[in-house]
Amino acid sequence: MVWSQFFVSVLSGVAVSLVLASLRVGWTHRRVPLGLSRAVTRRSYLATILTLSRDPGLERIEGVIPSLRPSTAGPLLPDIQAAWARVDARFVVSEAPESLAAGAELAGKGVEVRVKRSLLADDLSYHVFGGERPQVVVNHRDGRRDRPSRLVGPSPTRIFQAHFADAWRCAVPIESVLADEALGDGPDRAVVAERLRELRRRYALSGQAEAAVVRHLAFLHSARVVFVTGLPGAGKSLVRNRLAEKLGALRLQVDQQGDYAYIFSEFVKRMIRLEEDSTGFVAVSGGAFDVDDERRLEPALRRLSRQVLTTVDKPMVTLVEFARADVVAALLVFGEEILSRAQVIHVRASAARRAMRLEARAQPARVQVDGLRGVTVELSDNHLVPATAASSRYVGDDAAALAPHRVFDGRLHHVDNELDDPVGLDRRLDGFVDDVIRPYRTLVG
Incomplete structure (x- = not known):
């Protein structure tokens, strides 16, 4: 072969390669790429998560990780957990056993973890890294392969942050999930203690994680209401x-209920004659009302009781507020199913102190028109109490x-609340929380 033929062959090959490359580039620039299509090794994926979790500019991490794994599942996982424990981190996981074990490990390190029961192990996972360089790592775990992708910048970060906020609201604290598992269907303390020991073995609960589960167990067992x-x-x-606020700091989910909105609705229905019986309620200047007999308020308590029943089997604590002179009769309206899992806090103050507070607060309801057919009434905790009610019906109660x-x-x-003393009130409420938890600390030796 002469040199000219050799160079022609080489140039022809190069030309073909250039043509193919040009076609490929042109096709790629016109075609929408398939996301999460490139597989990487598990170690490479975890190494990226670890590097981003150690970023000096990192402020917080939020993530939905259906297939979270415990620290024993890989050499990089202990370092990742340690990095997460040093920042503001929150995660939502599935109820798969391995995810619960990993979540319990993180909870033992002070990381907030919640469980969303609808998550499946093969659902997409993502980590949102907030700070100087906001970014998201999205991963599709396809069998044994990870197919991650990084999205950098505030715009994609905001989308995933909004999704995480929704997932977080729908999820349950892992401590409550484990406590509910220990409680099962029976109230027997010996059975609960044995189940708690089994949880400790199954999920290798640290002392801190076990103490948190016991706190949740105590409230879910004896103070759901x-x-x-x-x-x-x-x-x-x-x-x-x-x-x-105190129960929230213990990572318990809290629902708050009261009877005043139900009473107010009864008042409005009678005032505009939506009820056949329009008697018993009297309007008072300032947006308040009075009743001729406290028993008129019982229907509101029954409606409140039905609402509380919708939450009593959920892993949360429901706080229920109401005022009655006949406290015993009012509480008995709620029935055995609620009362058997309830605690009662009776707040006390002198007549002079109560009168002074009632006079100082007196915030009337606010009425707003919403479009053509909507009227919204916004009520206040500091609603007006008529002087006639305060000086007659509410002189005292039968709490004794x-x-x-x-x-x-x-x-x-x-709870004595005579003085406006936040520190003293905190101390008394801490005492209440300790009274609920103390009997359960000895369940597991």
Whole structure:
């Protein structure tokens, strides 16, 4: 072969390659690429997560990880868990056993984890890294292969943050999930103790994680409902809101209910004659009302009771606030199914202190028109209580009769709120929380 033929062959090959490359580039630029199509090794994927989790500019991590694995499942996982424990991190996982075990490990390190029962192990997972360089790592685990992709910048980050917020609201704290598993269907403490020991073995619970599960178990077993009662002006709403904050700090989900909205709706229906019986309620200047007999308020309690029943089997604590002179009769409206898993906080203050608070607060309802057919009434915890009611019906209550009542044996707690003393109130509420949890600390040796 002469040199000219050799060079022609080489140039022809190069030309063909260039033509094919040009066609490929042109096709690629016109074609929408298939996302999450490139498979990488598990180690490469985890190494990327670890690097991003150690970024000095990182402020927080949020993620939905259906197939989260415990630290024993790979050499990089302990380092990833340690990195997550050093930042503000929150994760939603599935209820698969391995995910629960990994979630329990993270909870033991102080990381917030929730469980979404509808998640499947092969669903997409993502980590949202917030900070100086916001980005998202999305992964599709296809059998044994990981197909991740990185999206950099605030725009994709905001989309996944919004999705995470929805997932977080729908999920249940892992401590409550494990506590509910220990409780099962039976209230027997010996059975609960054995189940708790089994959970400790199955999920290798650390001391910190086990203590958190016990706290949730205590409330879900004996205080799924906490009634906050007392006369108007005693400070029930303050106590309820502060207790909700304390339970939230323990990662318990809290629902708050009260009877005033139900009472107000009964009042409105009677005032505009939507009910055949329009008697019993009297309008008072300032957007308030009074009744001729406290028994007129019982239908509102029954409606409230039905609402509480919708939450009593969920892994959450429901705080229920109401004011009655006949506290015993009001509580008995809720029935055995609720009362058997309830605690009662009775808030006390002197008549002079209550009168002063009632006079100072008095926020009327706000009425807003929404379009052609909507009217919204916004009520306040600090609603007006008529002077006639405060000086006659609410002079005192029968809370003293609760203590000897069998249903409330060991379930009644008094909170003195005479002084506007936030530190003292916190101390008394901490005492209530400890009273609920203390009997359960000895369940597991």
